Amino acid sequence: MNGQTFNATAAIIRDTFREAFARKIFWGFFGCCTALLLFLMFIMRVDVVAGALATVSIFGNSLPSTNVQNLVQQTQSVIAGVLYYAGMALAVFASAGLVSAVFEPGRIELLLSKPVSRTHLLLGRFAGNVLVVSANILYLVIGSWIIFGVKTGVWGAGFLLSSLCTIFIFSVLLAVIVLIGVLLDSSAVAIMVTFALMIITPILAQKATLERLLSSEWSRDVLRVLYYVLPKIWEVRGIVQNLILNKPVESWMPVWSTAIFGAVVLAIGIWRFQRRSY
Amino acid sequence: MDEYAIETEGLTKVFRSRWSKRELKAVDDISIRVPRGTTFGLLGPNGAGKTTFVKMLLSCTHPTSGRAKVFGRDSQEPEARRPIGYLPENHRFPTYMTGWGMLEFYGALSGMDSASRRRRIPELLNLVGLDERAHHLRLGKYSKGMLQRVGLAQALIHSPRLLVLDEPSDGVDPVGRKHIRDVLNGLEREGVTIFLNSHLLAEVELFCREVVIIQKGKMALSGTVASLTSGSGYKVEALGVPESLETELRSRARSFRSVEGTLELLFASREEANWAVDRLRASHCELESLARTRSTLEDVFMKTVDGPISGVTAQ
Ligand SMILES: Nc1ncnc2c1ncn2[C@@H]1O[C@H](COP(=O)(O)OP(=O)(O)OP(=O)(O)O)[C@@H](O)[C@H]1O
Ligand SMILES: [Mg+2]
Numbered sequence: 358m359n360g361q362t363f364n365a366t367a368a369i370i371r372d373t374f375r376e377a378f379a380r381k382i383f384w385g386f387f388g389c390c391t392a393l394l395l396f397l398m399f400i401m402r403v404d405v406v407a408g409a410l411a412t413v414s415i416f417g418n419s420l421p422s423t424n425v426q427n428l429v430q431q432t433q434s435v436i437a438g439v440l441y442y443a444g445m446a447l448a449v450f451a452s453a454g455l456v457s458a459v460f461e462p463g464r465i466e467l468l469l470s471k472p473v474s475r476t477h478l479l480l481g482r483f484a485g486n487v488l489v490v491s492a493n494i495l496y497l498v499i500g501s502w503i504i505f506g507v508k509t510g511v512w513g514a515g516f517l518l519s520s521l522c523t524i525f526i527f528s529v530l531l532a533v534i535v536l537i538g539v540l541l542d543s544s545a546v547a548i549m550v551t552f553a554l555m556i557i558t559p560i561l562a563q564k565a566t567l568e569r570l571l572s573s574e575w576s577r578d579v580l581r582v583l584y585y586v587l588p589k590i591w592e593v594r595g596i597v598q599n600l601i602l603n604k605p606v607e608s609w610m611p612v613w614s615t616a617i618f619g620a621v622v623l624a625i626g627i628w629r630f631q632r633r634s635y
Numbered sequence: 636m637d638e639y640a641i642e643t644e645g646l647t648k649v650f651r652s653r654w655s656k657r658e659l660k661a662v663d664d665i666s667i668r669v670p671r672g673t674t675f676g677l678l679g680p681n682g683a684g685k686t687t688f689v690k691m692l693l694s695c696t697h698p699t700s701g702r703a704k705v706f707g708r709d710s711q712e713p714e715a716r717r718p719i720g721y722l723p724e725n726h727r728f729p730t731y732m733t734g735w736g737m738l739e740f741y742g743a744l745s746g747m748d749s750a751s752r753r754r755r756i757p758e759l760l761n762l763v764g765l766d767e768r769a770h771h772l773r774l775g776k777y778s779k780g781m782l783q784r785v786g787l788a789q790a791l792i793h794s795p796r797l798l799v800l801d802e803p804s805d806g807v808d809p810v811g812r813k814h815i816r817d818v819l820n821g822l823e824r825e826g827v828t829i830f831l832n833s834h835l836l837a838e839v840e841l842f843c844r845e846v847v848i849i850q851k852g853k854m855a856l857s858g859t860v861a862s863l864t865s866g867s868g869y870k871v872e873a874l875g876v877p878e879s880l881e882t883e884l885r886s887r888a889r890s891f892r893s894v895e896g897t898l899e900l901l902f903a904s905r906e907e908a909n910w911a912v913d914r915l916r917a918s919h920c921e922l923e924s925l926a927r928t929r930s931t932l933e934d935v936f937m938k939t940v941d942g943p944i945s946g947v948t949a950q
Contacts (some may be wrong), residue, residue, distance in 0.1 A: 361746035368743030372729075379731030463727030467789075470693040471744040472717035634648075634696040 365473045366481045373485025376458065382451040383489055389447065390497040397504050433505060433516045434601040441523050441594050442555070444497070448490045448527050449534065449551045453544035455486055456534050460542050465635045475631045483528075483535055483623070490531075491524045498523075515601040522597045525612075529588050529619035530554065536626035539633065555590055557583075562591035588615040640797045640828035641669040641692060645701035648687050648852075661687040663852035664701070669845070671706075671796075674819075674829045676843035676860075678836065678932075680940055684852040685832045686724050689801055692830075693721055705797065717746060720795030722786045724802045724832070730775030734765055734785045737774060738792050745793035752792075759788040764814055779806040787815065791822075798822065801832045816842060840864065840932040848939050856939045863935045869908035871900045872923035873915045880918050884911055897923055 377383040459465060459482055468478055498520035506512045530551050537547040561567070561584045571577050592611035599606050648662040662684040669675045677685050690696040692703050694710045708715035728737060735756055742752040760770055763784040774782065783806055790798060798819075804812045819829055819842065833839050839846060840860055847857040856863070868889060876884070876898045884900055885891050887907055892899040902908040908925070915922060 360748075364746060364748065365744045368740055372740050375736070376729065376731060458729075461727060463723065463725050464729065466690065466693070466695050466723040467721065467726060467728075467741070468744070469695040470716055470719065470721040470723070471741065472713045472715075472746060473744055474713045632697070635690070 362473070362477060365471070366477055366484075369473075369478065369481030370485035370488065373455065373482055374489060377451075377455060377486075377489045380454065382455060383493070386447065386451065386490075386493040387496070390493050390500070393497060394500045394504065397501050430511070430513060430515070430602050433501075433513070433519075434598045438594060438598060441519075441526070441597060444494060444523060445527055445530065445555070446552070448493075449530055449548060449555075452486050452490065452531055453534050453538075453547045453551075455489075456482065456531070457538045457542060457544040457547065460538055460635075462635070469635060476627050479535065479539075479627055479630050483531060486531055487524065487528050490527055494520050494523050494527075513601065513603065515603060518600045519597040522593055522600075522612075526588070526590055526593055526615070529615055529622075532619045532623040532626065536622050536629070539626050539630045554588065558587055558589060559591040561587060562589065585614060586618065588618045590615075638671060639668050639704070640671045640673070640706060641667065641675075641830060642704040642707075643667050643688075643692075643701065644703075646688065646691055646698050646703055647700045648684070648691060648696060649699040660852045662691065662698075662849075665847075665849065665852075665854050666701075667847055667854070667857065669828060669830060671828055672823075672826045673845055674823055674831070674843045676831045676833060676839040676846040677849065678833065678839060678846055678936060679849040679855075681834075683849045685849065686801055687852075688849070689721075689799055689830070689832060692799060693719065717793075718796040720790035720793065720798045722783075722790045722798075722800045722803055724805070726782070726786055728774050728782065728786065728789075730773060732774050733771050734760055734774065734777070734781075734788075735770045737785060738789055741789045742792040747793050755792055755794075759791055760785070762791075762818060763788045764811070780808060780811050783807050784811070784815075787818070795827065797828045797830065799830045802834070803831065804833070804835060804838065812838070836931070836933045836936055846932070848936060850940055856935070860932060864930050864932055868928055869902045869905060870924070870926050870928050871902065871908055871911050871915070872925075873898050873900075874921040874923055876915065876920050877918060880914060880920070884914065887911070901928070 374383070459468065459478075469475065498517065502512075502516050505516070533551055533554065534544075534547040537543065537550055541547075561580070564580065564584050567580055568577050571580060589611035593615060596606050596609075596611065644666050646662055646665045647660065650659045650661055651657070665688060677688065679685050687696060691698050692705065692710055693716060694703075703710040705715045706718055710716075732740065738756045738759060739752055742755065743749075747755070757770070765781060765784055765788070769777070769781060769785075774785065777785065783803065787800075787803060790800065803819075804815055807815060816838070823829060829843075831839065831843060843860055845857070845859050846863065848855045874897055881898060884898070887902070887910070888900040889903050890901045900911060902911060912922065912925065
């Protein structure tokens with residue numbers, strides 16, 4: 358990447374941030390995250406008395422606990438799980454508009470007329486969008502990690518790692534949003550498809566059960582193909598929770614197969630973008 | 636160094652609707668050459684394919700067949716677009732940008748470093764006539780004419796060698812148009828090639844050296860403005876002109892015609908016409924008529940676009 362390409366790509370990323378600010382996407386996110394952090398700070402009262410013995414009170418109910426670490430980790434795991442789904446849904450809503458904005462007639466022509474390849478245009482926008490969302494997710498996760506740490510003295514790295522997984526899954530979903538934006542110029546359809554993925558994949562995750570329910574062999578094949586092809590949002594969430602609870606991760610297959618899915622979808626998006634006439 | 640700023644070969648774009656089989660040849664086999672440093676006008680009625688043609692030059696739209704080259708480079712390469720400044724038709728610049736921010740962004744995309752952007756931006760905003768207030772106003776609050784001006788500034792930010800303008804004076808008041816024309820004239824003097832799409836024939840006539848008229852995607856007429864409008868001038872008709880005088884007059888006339896003893900001469904300027912009258916009267920020839928003829932670009936355009944039969948005749 359030479360200097361000019363670097364400048365141009367950096368400009369696209371900066372512009373994505375500026376647009377996120379202007380559309381109040383960034384601040385909306387930031388506001389939600391801050392509210393969550395404040396909620397954590399005031400609702401959860403943790404009193405650590407003499408090391409291991411503690412009374413943790415959540416929502417006013419005192420829970421006698423012999424293992425603070427365990428409890429904190431479980432709480433973190435719940436929060437990471439909520440953040441994983443709720444945060445992702447918010448991020449998808451916010452990003453769909455951010456992506457399709459560049460394909461608007463009257464705007465795309467000027468972008469395409471610049472000496473920047475279409476691949477760079479699309480990847481720059483993609484990276485900018487991932488960074489906007491990452492900034493917020495990191496803020497929320499690091500913020501709650503510090504709150505937990507200060508209050509309980511438990512500083513597990515697993516919780517921090519979970520933010521990376523959330524960002525990772527978000528990038529995969531964003532690839533889907535980008536592809537649909539390129540194909541159909543529609544942020545509404547992009548949101549629908551992404552949500553459908555978020556709903557379908559946890560169901561597909563129950564592959565073993567479903568296989569028993571299905572009667573014909575071909576429908577079981579379809580199920581297996583769908584399972585292996587589609588991103589494994591649910592299983593990755595399980596991996597996140599295992600990381601937080603310091604449990605071993607059985608298989609990384611969900612992560613790499615999801616990564617392949619994202620890469621292929623993004624590659625198709627770039628290919629279609631290059632072929633399209635505006 | 637390639638001698639042509641733009642060179643197209645059989646450039647064609649066929650739009651097919653997704654569901655039905657209907658086809659539309661928006662641009663049909665157009666081959667043109669625009670020499671460096673020329674001011675070139677692309678004319679044609681609405682829907683003739685002007686915008687589509689320009690978008691193919693910028694590789695915004697992919698041609699169905701044919702090729703386009705910009706300064707000798709295939710227009711498909713991103714590098715081919717580096718020397719081009721483009722002002723699109725019906726642009727919708729991001730409303731959250733300020734005038735300054737917009738130039739900053741598109742300047743960076745054009746490969747300028749931040750120091751040269753900082754230097755060029757105020758220069759250009761002032762050049763196109765946007766005042767201090769406009770520099771930091773969001774584009775969402777710009778008037779139509781202001782948007783057109785900032786659009787022009789954006790096209791000029793990286794000092795392009797080729798300027799492609801699609802209806803640049805759309806929505807600009809007459810004073811603004813004059814201003815834009817002055818800016819463009821200045822660029823022309825610096826040797827910038829200017830490619831203009833416009834409906835404003837009088838403006839094109841004033842500004843462009845060469846024009847192409849397209850209709851329904853096909854090239855209908857091309858030539859220099861001077862040659863296309865050569866019909867304009869002064870027509871002198873005289874009877875009984877002796878041969879020696881006729882030869883002398885014909886040498887100064889732009890065109891001539893002899894019909895049944897009447898000599899028709901067309902002169903480019905009033906001085907020449909008066910000189911001819913003096914010579915004719917000195918030789919005691921009879922003047923049949925003396926008239927100012929006009930063949931503006933508009934006449935040429937109307938004739939071309941309406942077809943030869945219903946053509947509007949020059950008055
Ligand atoms: N993306 C597209 N899909 C289908 N048809 C198109 C598309 N873009 C343009 N056309 C058609 O191509 C023809 C030429 O359009 P174009 O915009 O090039 O005309 P134009 O000469 O610029 O007209 P105007 O003077 O009104 O700007 C029109 O009939 C238009 O409907
Ligand atoms: Mg047009």
